[in-house]
Structure formats: structure tokens, C-alpha cells
Amino acid sequence: MWGQASWDEPLLFDYKGKRRVGILIPKEELNAQTHLPEKARRKGGPDLPELSELEVVRHFLRLSQMSYGVDLGMVPLGSCTMKYNPKVQEVSSKVTEELHPLQDEDTVQGALEMLYQMQSWLAEITGMDQCSLQVPAGSAGELAGVLMTRKYHEDRDHHRTEMLVADSAHGTNPASAAMAGFKVIYVRTDPEGLVDLRLLKEVVGSDTAGFMLTNPSTLGLFEENIEEIASTIHSVDGILYYDGANLNGIVGIARPGDMGFDVVHLNLHKTFAVPHGGGGPGAGAVCAKGKMVDYLPGPLVGQVDGKYSWSIMPKRSIGRIATFHGNVGNVVRSYTYLLGLGSEGTAMLGVMSTIATNYLISKLRGVRGLELPYSSRPRKHEVVYTVSPALKEVGLTAEDVAKALLDRGFYAPTIYFPPIVPEALMIEVTETESKESIDQFAVALREVMEEAYSNINSVKESPKRTAASRLDYVKANHPSTFTPSYRVKKMREEGKLSPLR
Amino acid sequence: MWGQASWDEPLLFDYKGKRRVGILIPKEELNAQTHLPEKARRKGGPDLPELSELEVVRHFLRLSQMSYGVDLGMVPLGSCTMKYNPKVQEVSSKVTEELHPLQDEDTVQGALEMLYQMQSWLAEITGMDQCSLQVPAGSAGELAGVLMTRKYHEDRDHHRTEMLVADSAHGTNPASAAMAGFKVIYVRTDPEGLVDLRLLKEVVGSDTAGFMLTNPSTLGLFEENIEEIASTIHSVDGILYYDGANLNGIVGIARPGDMGFDVVHLNLHKTFAVPHGGGGPGAGAVCAKGKMVDYLPGPLVGQVDGKYSWSIMPKRSIGRIATFHGNVGNVVRSYTYLLGLGSEGTAMLGVMSTIATNYLISKLRGVRGLELPYSSRPRKHEVVYTVSPALKEVGLTAEDVAKALLDRGFYAPTIYFPPIVPEALMIEVTETESKESIDQFAVALREVMEEAYSNINSVKESPKRTAASRLDYVKANHPSTFTPSYRVKKMREEGKLSPLR
Amino acid sequence: MSDREVIRLELTRHPWLPNLGNIDEMLASIGVSSVEDLFRDVPPAVRFRGGFHIGRPMSEEEIVERLDNLEEKNSKLTCPPFLGAGACPHYVPQAVRFITSRSEFYTAYTPYQPEISQGLLQAMFEYQSYMAELLEMEVVNSSLYDWGSALSEAVLLSHRLTSKKKILVPSSINPFHLQVMRTWTAGKGMEVREVPYDSRGNLSQDHLERELQGGDVAAVYAQQPNFFGVIEEELEFLTESARKHGAISIMGVNPLVLGVLRPPGDYGFDVAVGDGQELGLQLNYGGPMIGLFATRWDGRLVRQMPGRIVGLTTDSKGRDSYTLVLQTREQFTRREKATSNITTNEALMALASLVYLSLLGREGLRELGEEIMRRSHYTSNRFEEIGVIRPLEGEFFEEFLVRFPLSYGVVRKKLKERRFHGGFQIGEREALFCVTEAHSKAHIDSMIETVAEAM
């Protein structure tokens, strides 16, 4: 029976070694006076623990064993595309690792060539004209996209205050729109699970800056009216924005550029296999078509006579969105991934991820308490279930299912998302999970649902086989117990801290 | 409470994927006919499972979590010197990784320079004249040493049939002597824990080829009569052999060469921090002084005008002991370790490992049931306890103690060794374990002993917190259930295999 | 349909596509007869029938050869560039790489399920704690993208809290950070005003005070050390003035200097931002970095904080445990009312920084700071000896502005011939040089000699 490793590993601050160091600082014999301005000098260094190299390594290795990634087992987090990150990607850092972002272009030709190829490949895959790789993640790509939209309208003296967002959209869509100063107007999903076209036509008007959409949607459904959606938005000179986090299900099958999208962002840490790093870093791209190319964040890499340089500055660029060139150290990981897939492999991503999703659905048919909304349509990269029936019948929540899956050695799906599906389980297996591994996951989920009907209390007690059991969120968030750092813990213990007000 | 990870991970042979591959074979378009001789061609390939890269990685990652190394916690295996292996050692492979052992010397100057320096440094540390790094591990070093001894006597037409070995010696000593055709004569340990000098003088004679000794001994005791031992052996022109596996406790304090030893082998995977690799590979050295230099396995690296080459062939060399130059890829790890320690750090090894051992002893004073033989003498790199009192009083065995320590998150000491101490626990903490970590180990061992007196059954049930509980050794070794491979398992299941006879 | 089938048949095995050999049985289980059935909802007009131009699938061996080939197209330098300006070369210990390459960390995602991710969460809590200790500020998030975006988020926070639009920044601000901030805050119509510096390179107190008078300032920003590498000697007046005039005070700080320089908390700043790149990260051509973001213990600030925060709590068995906290600030619950849109952050880089700092420890951090100062000052002295002067008199840490008696372009070219990369050009004859522990004395000497030759 599966069980996670468990170590009673104290905080580093609870280590009490003396006169230890984990790395030697090289020292040169130099005769150089340095003077720190008295008023700027720190009195009493920061109180960091002193540790030997072994203590540091051991501490973090123990912590690592109490963590869980794709290399260990399936992470079916919907909307996150937790595909396998091939080990050869780790070699790719050699192309960029030692380069300073401000080096002369003639000294970084290898890196620039890689970036140039990536710009072109991603443009081809999305059917767009040009891509900028400066955005460090998807959300920054969205921000770039809405800022581009804003500037586009400003340039035309349009007064566009509203950004339309599908109600099934990821929370980042409205958040990004709001950061750019737009008012967010939600467009409801129809009974088919698609954008409600009638409603869309109603809300579209002279205030409409654009529409942020993802296709396939977060429900895993392809918006089959995409052509009409596009023409509706374009009829008011609105910008159709593609949240490309979910490209995986259609790569090789359909391209945003061909569907009428004007701006696309991509999460390279999903479809293009940049490892997720325990939360990040990812890497992104924002791509544009036609008139929107001029607004991309820049500069972009251009090529003249086989020499690469940051020569392309979009005419009406929104400017710099990251301090330097984006997460280049991760872009090169995607580059390596694409080299390994080649044209043929890349073209198979949509097919294979879609087969995986629908295969899982076939294995989950007839599971009591688990309901598939909009069940007549095929899914693409992911599928959203609801456990509402089980909630009504035995009190099982989506969270309970998640915890019970942990006890079976799997990571849990995304839960309670998208908000339009109650008690949602959003499952994305990706094309890198083998058929047998999908089978095992289906068995586990089926077992959980069966256990809920036979012994709901036992499910409610899970997880039991992980390093921690369910947590006290009240304590975690309450102003008088909120503890975001050791400093807060210590100060509170010493009576030096009032509740957070 | 500590618990080891546990995965129900099947054998690779139980994976059932089809048309999978974990790595692409590069294919060139070549027009080349190849003909396999019909009689030599394999009919039906070997039946190996087909796996994707993720399946392979995940399988082994899960297995790794069910294993235990120094990076995770203390491995107090006596006589094994499980010290920390600094991470910078892993960089060192770049010096040798891509070199073929038969490359022209002018193309491998970096590797040769490194080997040359290592030969010199190890000679200085041991006080010997010359070292060969060709031996891939300690036992091979011993074999080299006894073969050198054999050849030395042959060259002098001596008829020396006997090799003396201390009764506390590691099993490899008599095994190596026997492989070289010697009769093994054991020299008993006296009540002080040292070589019985009187007895030694009795057994030494005209049949004596040499004496294999380790100092400090496997009991962690320094043979204070070493000068007299040396002169006794030398009085019959015998060779005094130093089993240098246990050098750690005296590096910087005393040198085998100064004690009168003629031949020394070293385990670089102990004192010199080559990681132990789950059983190997290690790396070794065999060093000689005076007349014995001529017998070293060769060739050795020499230097002329700053050019390095395999120019030194000991005149009466026993010949080649490894196919090529030994485990060079590991020698360079030791080299890196010595660079980091420098002269000062190296000189502190003996001091710091000896302090660690004696500190542990101080923390174990007064633990009921745990007895320290020869308790008046200070220990060096390690210490041997006996739990004989607890065996008599409550039936606790050394094995029980080992298993109960596993349940407290520690690896176990070496047990039942050396054979002259009953119910032995042989503990070596090394200088890389922090004081606090030694404290914790002492607490754990004390708890185990206390639990034995309060609830021996509970101790007998351990380990409970590891991936497996105690094993069935009868089944493992019985001729009709002995299963050393999947092939045997399958053939037996198919009724195609008789018991092993 | 057919070309899809053709593609499928061509690629029969691939290490990263395990189910190529299982398509038929999987389709059978699904209950469709062809792959195309799964895409029946894709309108023919948008169905992609073309092919890509990425090349044939490469074996690992070929991939590595290609990467080697790209690596060779970059110039091999004798030593790391003498470039800073927002990213500085440092030696990254092997233990840092080793730990960040543990699968359990780097192939995980945001720990939405805390019970199975305690290790990662504890590490993020420790990152926050180490930074809190360095900054002397109580609340640190578990990373934003980089300094530029962290500054932008701080400015947006000040706008949310004060509803004002004016932002005061020193004209010695890193221009890249400024550009990013302008981009990010364009949607809110923020207006940036620059405060000049004096002959030492320090922020002008008078100007600042004057700008604040209007009472329309959302935030005041200071950068330590500033873009010219100069250490701001006096910052207490800034936090005091800001408080007096109802503005949020923000300090941008290179956390590496905090082994030796006064931390933002000690000055009373409301918010601190910066980048952790210098604590254990490779340059990576400028990314990934680590956006550092911290606030004082003030609910008003904390509840407006962008990004994830990990907090300590207990589990149902009473054990200390860690989880994401204050999630109601975030986009997935608050949507357009969230404190930021950030989702994927720089967690693994935060881990790298934490490991680096834990290797250094209290004394190591101080020693490193001192060694860097010794080397940078040695270099500046050597420059002076050959007639290259420092136009700003203020004290500096690792970076400093120098003025050459001739065009810097000439020097820069000469350096490149000798496989050195000089500092960041600022004007015709000026450049910002950065010297760290990654530049040995021998390399510094030889760089200086090369410059001397060029002159």
C-alpha cells in the first residue's frame, strides 16, 4: 500500500550549529579599502542559521521526499497540463546559463538563434504572424495582450472600457483585464457548454475592447461557433484574445490564427513541457496577427544575413513587460522539447492528448455519483466532472475526492473549477501518461466513489497516507494566528506582535 | 514520526505496454549491407519490456524513495566510512568522462596530471613512496598487495606459504590471501583488544610471507605496539601489509609508512569520499615503500618536463590488475574532495573523526544492556559495542537493535562484526555528521535499548516504518524457492525449472 | 482526415508519446472508429491540414549535438562579463543545482494539496522566512517574476490603497525596472516623476520633499544600491516624508547587500521589492529571476499583497504543517478583484535562493558581501591608476560607474578581442562595471591591462 515518506524535519531556523558554513567564499589577497557609510551599515547581521553542506542537502532532500511531482506519479491537475518533462531538457541550460542579458549581440548568437527559431515555430503552431517571448508566464502574457488591446484602441481614439470574458474562463482573464483598467463583462456558457452566442451578440457593442476566450474551453470543449464569435467581435473592431494555456488539445488540429484570434498567449510550461518547478518558473509567449503585431512587447529577435539581433521593435509596442528577455532559460527547454518531437511529434500532441482524455472518460462510465456535464460532446485536452450527485446522496465533496485520491498515490485533479460547474473535478491526463496509468487512475477514482457510498466517514478522514492530514485553515488565516514567516512566529512568541490589522 | 515512502511498484517485466521506446536511436541514411552469420544470429530477441521515458523515470524514482543513503540520514555502518560526498564532486567527471582509456597520452594530459597528483598526495598521506591507482576497490587492492608479497618472496626463492591475519580483520583479508594461494594463519586479539604480541612472535617464522593488519583495527583501536610488530615481521623478511580501509581515524596523526608498513591499500570510497553507489563502484590505491615499489601493478603515471605519461612500469610488477587504469572516474572525485579540504582540512580528518567517535561514546555511557569492550582505550574512526548483556537479560540481538534503529529513521550500524565481539554493533559516524546528529543517534539507540527492557516484543516486531518488514531468508535461499532473476521466477511458474542442485 | 492518419502511421514509436501503439484499443474503448471522430466539433474551415517546419524528430544524441552547436555559437569568455545593471554573475554552488533538480520539487506544481506537498510548502515558508530575516519585514510572498514586475505590483498596490496616481522614483532607478513599471501601470494611468541625485549619486532629499508636498503621491520609491551602484546613505527621511504625506514607501533592494547594509524594515518602509537573482541563480540570459516582495506587519498592506503566501498551521493530528494562505486575494477566487493576476511564479528559483542562503548562513553572507566589496574596490582602484575615474563619489557595493578618457566603444571592442566582456555602456565615455566573487584577481588584472592597452 502506498505511503508518502514522512520526516520530522525541523525548520532550518531550529538548527543550532555554531561556526558552520555550507560553502567557502573564495578569498583573494587584495589590498583594497572599503568604507560602508555609517548610516547605511547594518548593525548585527541577519540572524540566519549556520549549517554545513550536509545539513543543508539532507534537510532539503527530506523535504523533497514529502513533495510530489509528475516524475513520481500522475498529476491530473486540469488546466495545468502536467505532462512529462523529458530529461534531455536539463541539458539545454548550457545554451543560456552563463549569458548576461545585456551582452553584445555578437557574443550571444547561439541564444538568439534559438529564440528566433522559437518565435517562428510558435507562430506557425498558433497560426499567428509574430511572437514575443518576453512574457515570463501565462498571466503576464495575458496582461501584455490586454495592454496591447488597450493601446490599439487608444491609437484609434476608441473609447473601449469593457473586456468580455467567458464565465468559464480562468481567473487570470478577468484579473488581467482589471489590471489593465478594463471593466469585466462575463459572457455566460450555454446549456451545451459553449459560449452563449445570442448573449454575446447582446453584450458586444461600442464599449467592447475585446473578448478573452480559450478554445477548447476550460471544460475541454471546442467552441464550434468560433467563426461566428470572431466575426461578432471583429464587427465592432474588438480584439479576439486567445488564452493559449489550453493549446495542447488542438495542436496540429486547429490554429488560433485560423480561427480569427488576434492575440494569443501561450504557457510554455504546459503544452511545451517546461517543468512547473513547484509553482514556477514557467515561460510564456504572446503572439499576434495582422494589425496587432505592432503592439507586441519588444524587442524581438530578427535575422539579417544569418546574424541574429534584437532588431525588431514593434512600432507601437506596449513596451517592456519583463526586466530583460523573459524566462529564456526555460524557453530553451521548450525548444529542446520541440527538437525531440519534430514536426510529426508536435502534430500528434492534439490527437494524443484528446485520445487520453476521452479514453479516461470511457473508463469512468457508470461510476455512481460522478456526473459528466455536457456529456454528448467529445473532450479535448481535459474533462470536468461534478460529484454533485454524491454530495446530495452521501455528502461527498470534490475536496473529499481529492484527498482520497492522495491516499491512493495520485495527485488530485483541480477542484471547484471552473466555477460554473458545482463540486467540479477538472481532470487533465495529458498525452504522456500511458494507457495503463490512465487505467489505474480510473480504478482509483472509481474506488473512491464506491467507498463514499459504502463508508463516507472513511473518505472524510483521508488523507491518511501523506505526510500531513487535513489542515486547520482557520488557524492558518486568522489575524491572530496568521504566520507567514519564522520572524512572525518568533515575534509572536516573544509577545512583540499584535494580531494583523 | 518518520516513515519511509512505500510504492507498490511492480517489476519492469510486469509492465505491459506495446510499441514503446524510452529513447530514440539516431538513424543515418546509409547504404551499407550487413550480414549476420546465420548460425550466430539470435532467433527471437530477448524478451525485454517496452517502456516510454516517463515510465522508466517514474519506476526508478519510486524505487529510489525506497532506498536510503547518507544524503538522507546517518549511515553509521562501521568499517564503511559513510561520510558525506560533497556535491562539487559530481562536476569532476568532466575531466575523464569522455576519454577512452587507450587514447594517445598527448590527448589526455588533464587526466594524467590529475592521476599524477593523486599518486603523490596519497603517497604523502600514507607515508609511502609510490601509489598505483589501478585497483578498482579495496579488495582488489588487497589482492594486489598479497600478489606483490608472493612475487617478492618468489624473486628471493623464499618458500613462504603462510599469510598472517589478525582475527579482528575484515573478511577480505583472508579471502584475498587465499586467492593468492596462501594459507591463512589467524593472530588472536589480546585482552586489551590489540594484536597478541607474544602469540605473533610464536607464529612468525620461515613460512611467514607477511602480516595483514589494519591500524587502527576494526575495533577502532590503535595498535600501540606497531613498531614491535613491524620489527617482528621484518625480522623474517616478511611483508607488513596495511589494510587502509580505516585510514580515516589517523589521517594527519600517523602514517602507515612511518609505522613500518611495506604495502598499503586505500579505499578511496571511504576516507576520500567517493560515494558508495549502493554497493559500488569505489576506487582504490595500492601504495608501496622501498623494495616493494618494484612490484606495484602498473603502469603508473610519470612526469617529464611537464608532460605526463604512463611511463613508470615497476620493474617486477605483478602486472595488470584491472582491464584499464582502474576507476579513474571515481579517482577524480577524491581528487576534488582533496582540493576542497586542502592540506589543512586533510590534516584534520583524523582529529575530527576521532572526536566524533569518542563523543558518541560519551553520549552512550550508562545505557543498559550496551557494553563497550576494551573500554579503557580511546577509539579512533569507529567503535564496537556488544549487546550481549541485553541478549542474556531480555533476548535482544544485535539484529533487533539494527531493525529498531531503522524505525527511528537511521540506517543501522554494521552488525555481528568483527566476529571476535559477540552481538556486535560496529558504529562509525565519521567527521561529516554534526554534533546534533550524533546526539540524535545516541538518543535513538538509548531509546531502543530502553524499549528492549520494557517491551522486547515491540522491538522484535520492528521494522514497521520501512517499505518492507522482516524478510523470509529461508525462502530466499532454499534450493526450491531461490529466485535470483525474473527468468527463474517465470520458468518455475511454467514448471520448467527443477530445484537448484 | 487522411493526412492525420498518415502522420500517425509514420510516427510509430516515440519516447514521449507512450500510447502510439495503443490508439486502436483506446478508440475502441471510447467507442469511436477513428481519431477524426474526436474532432467532429472542429469546423472544417478552421481544421489545420498543413504541416509544421520543425524538422524530423531528433534523437537525444542529435538534440545534444544541436545544443552544443548553439552553445558554441555564443562567445566563450575568459571570465563572466563585467556586467550588472539588474543581473550579476555569481558562482552557483553545486548543492543548489542538486536540490533544485530533485524531481519531487521541479516537476511539481503549486501545492494546491498541502497534505502531499509539505516538503515544498515548508521550503517556501523557509524562503519567506529567510527573506523576512534579511529584510526585517514580516510578510514575504513566495515570489513574483522579477524586480521590474515586483516594483510594478508595489505601485499598483499603492494605487489601490491611496487611489492616487503619482509615483516618485529616483532618476538613478534601474531604467529596465522603470520601463517595466511604465508598461504594467499604463492601464491605471499612473504618472511617474523622477527625483534627481546629487554629485555623490545619492537621492536628493530636497527634491523629494518638494514633490511630496502636493499630497497627490501614491508611492515613493528608492533603490539600494541605485542603478549606478551607489549606496544610498540616508533613507530614513524618505519613509518619514512618505508617511507624513500619505504615500506608500517602497524600497527596491538587492538582497545580497543585506549582509552588510541596513534592511528596509529598519528604515520603516511599507513595501520592499527586489530580485533574488544574485542569491544562487545563473544569469540565464536574464530569466528566470525572482521577484521579491515584502510588506510590514500591517493588514492593510498584507491584504493587498500580490502572489502566493505560505503560512504555518497545524494538521488534524496537531502537527506543524504548511499551506497557502490568504487565498482570497488571488485571481482564482477573486477574479477581477484579485490583488494581481499572477499564478505561475518563480518558486523553484525561490528554492534556489533559499538553498544558497542556507549554505552561506549569517557569516557566509557577510563574508561574501565583504569579498565582493574588496574586489570591486580593488578594480575601481586599478581603474583609477590607469586614468579611468569614477564620476560619482558615493560609496558602492559591486557596481560602479567609470568614465574613460576615450570612447568606451573602443575599450569594449578591445576587451572583446581578449574575450572579456566589459561593463554596460551608459554614455559615450561611461560604463557601469560590475565585479563579484566570480571575477578572480587574475582576471581583473588582465581586464585592466587590456583596458590600459586600449587607451
Added chain:
Amino acid sequence: MSDREVIRLELTRHPWLPNLGNIDEMLASIGVSSVEDLFRDVPPAVRFRGGFHIGRPMSEEEIVERLDNLEEKNSKLTCPPFLGAGACPHYVPQAVRFITSRSEFYTAYTPYQPEISQGLLQAMFEYQSYMAELLEMEVVNSSLYDWGSALSEAVLLSHRLTSKKKILVPSSINPFHLQVMRTWTAGKGMEVREVPYDSRGNLSQDHLERELQGGDVAAVYAQQPNFFGVIEEELEFLTESARKHGAISIMGVNPLVLGVLRPPGDYGFDVAVGDGQELGLQLNYGGPMIGLFATRWDGRLVRQMPGRIVGLTTDSKGRDSYTLVLQTREQFTRREKATSNITTNEALMALASLVYLSLLGREGLRELGEEIMRRSHYTSNRFEEIGVIRPLEGEFFEEFLVRFPLSYGVVRKKLKERRFHGGFQIGEREALFCVTEAHSKAHIDSMIETVAEAM
């Protein structure tokens, strides 16, 4: 004493010596007043008072610089050497490196405590199982040092079983293996006799049969492919003759060829030896390698087997579990009666081989074998085109002997100028070239052109 104290005081901190700052309290707990007290049993005459000449402790940064410096002193070659003769260059997949660098594997030692080491034990069992499958032999140990030592152990085993001293080896045996075997068996007085080969390069059956007549042969050895790269076409007669004359039959085999060539078990060999280096190991200047050792399902052989063996059993809860088995053969229990002195083996390399084979799988292994053959044959054809012939007619796998119309020294030098490393020189005009999947067509072509130029 004093100089010891001085040293201690000089080195106050070191990353690998955690207790330098705790010496006094540790001594106090021990109950001695000085370090020297712990060495009171070391006679003054042997007390070392000198210092070492290793240099001052280097920081990691300096260590890496030193290693880079050594690396640069090795020649950078255009492609891997065309050298074989017992070790061949191959591409090592990243997954192999990744898995063998997992701390839980590479910082463990021999799994004496099986309950806590199930993962490592299962992996060793799988290594044995994969090799058993390749070899078609039932019992494989979990590694010896290398081919030479494995052969030596096989010969010693044959001596223990037969009490005879004569060993027949082909004169096409790898000379390094032969040298090792002579060294290792010197103590037992073994006598080696060489059996010649025919014009194709194949072992002479007649000679072999004749040598066996005397009935004094302990073991007969065959090598597949032999030292000249030639594939032995007929080996069944060998096992039959050996059996008839009471000798142990031993096959030395490169396991890589077993995707395409008949395995030792199929011929009926008693013992198989070889080296796993070609399955996932770097060259590493010749070591570590993997000594492969296997026997038939015969208790007489198995009980004489050297090295560790992992077997399947169950734990007290009935779960499949793994442990070291037949330990009574080993030195730590049997001492001078042990089947070998081996202790530390090549476990991590065995793991590497296992990972490599599991990535390849059945088809991958075959494909790899075929690709290597295609490339080696292409190369030999190209050689022929420029007048470099193969003096032995027999079929070959990846290595082949070529004869140049001029001194090979000239060719070798020319190749080196172009940063190629040619094959292993055998005579004045002959050399053994090795071509694998690590040599691309472009490199092969350019190597051949260079040879042509030299001629």
C-alpha cells in the same frame, strides 16, 4: 601537540567539517582536556608532525576552475575516438544520469538492511533479470569490477570445481583481459594456452579439440565478438567438447550484441562474463566499468559464484521483497573459504545499465545493434574504397581490423591534427577501428577523407 592545535585554529570553518566550532564542548563531554588525549596511544615515534602539500582549501568556485583547467588540457576531439578494444563510446541518455544521481541510490551502500533498501534491491534484481534475459542464463550476480576481473573469477571458479590448472583461450582474446587474468590467477599457478584463429578470424575448432584431449583443462574460453571485432560463427562445438572433457565452458560476450547475436545460454555455456560498459556508461578513461558474471541453473556453479546476488522472497506480511542471497559464499562469513574477496562492486553502474536497457527495450536494443552495424560497415566500405583493407574476412559488429598501405603512425598523426582519434594500433600498419551510433555519418566521412589525404 601544539602544531595540531595551530592547524585547528587556522581552519575555523569548513563546509565538510561541521564540528570545528564544537570541539571544546565535544571534548568536555568525552572528558578529555585536549585533542591530543585522544591520541595518547599513538607512539611518539610514529606520530606525524609534518604537513601535507595539497595546497590551501579551495572554494567550490576555485575547484571548478581547476577542473575546467584540467579538462582543457585534454584534447577536444571532433567526435568520440574510433577506439574500442574493450571500451566503446556510446551516447548515454540523460535519464540514465538523472536516475543514477538520485541521492537515495548513489549515496547508499550495499543493502545490508533490506527492509529499508527495497528500492535498490529491486533494481539490482531487475539488473540481474535483464542480463539473464539477454544471456539466456538463469543466475547473474549484481556485478564484478570489469570484464578482466570477471574472466579471472570464472577461471578461479573452474579451478575450484575441477582442481585443474590449464586454461584454453583464443589467441584473439582481448589482450588486456588476458593480462588481468594472468595477474589474478598467478597465485593458483594457472597455465594459459592460446588457441589460434583461422583466416576469417574465427577460433580454430581443431586446435581446441586437440588441446582438450589431455583431460587436464579446467576451462575453455571464447570471446564474442573477439578482439578483432570478428563474430565467432560457431561456438556450439566448444561447449560440447568442454562438457565431454570435464572442462568448464566460459563465454566472454559484449552484451550489446545480444539484441542480434545468439546468447551464451543458447549455446549451453556454463559461465558467461563480459562488461556492461557499452550499455549506458561513459568511457571515463576506462573505469568504472561493469563486470558481468552469469551461470547456468546448476547448483555446483551457483554455489561457487563470486559476488553479491539479490533474490526474491517475501516479508513477514507476505509482500514480495528482495534481499541479498547465498551470502555464505562471501568473504564476511566464509573468510578464506569465500568464493571471492570482492566486497564493493559496481552496483551503480549496473543500475545505469539497467536504466539504459529499460529505455531501449526489446526493439530499441535490436535497432541499436543494427544501426551500429550499418555504421561500422559503412565505414569499412569507405575504408575499402580508399584502399584500406580488412585483413580478416569474418563478419563483424562494431569493431574491425584494417590494414593501411603505409605506417599507421602517419595516419594516426594526421587524424589527430584534424582532431580525430583513430583506432587502436595493433601492428605497424594495422589498427582496430570502432564505430558506433556515437559516430555520425558526417564525422565518419570526414575521418575517412582525412585518412585518404594522409595516404
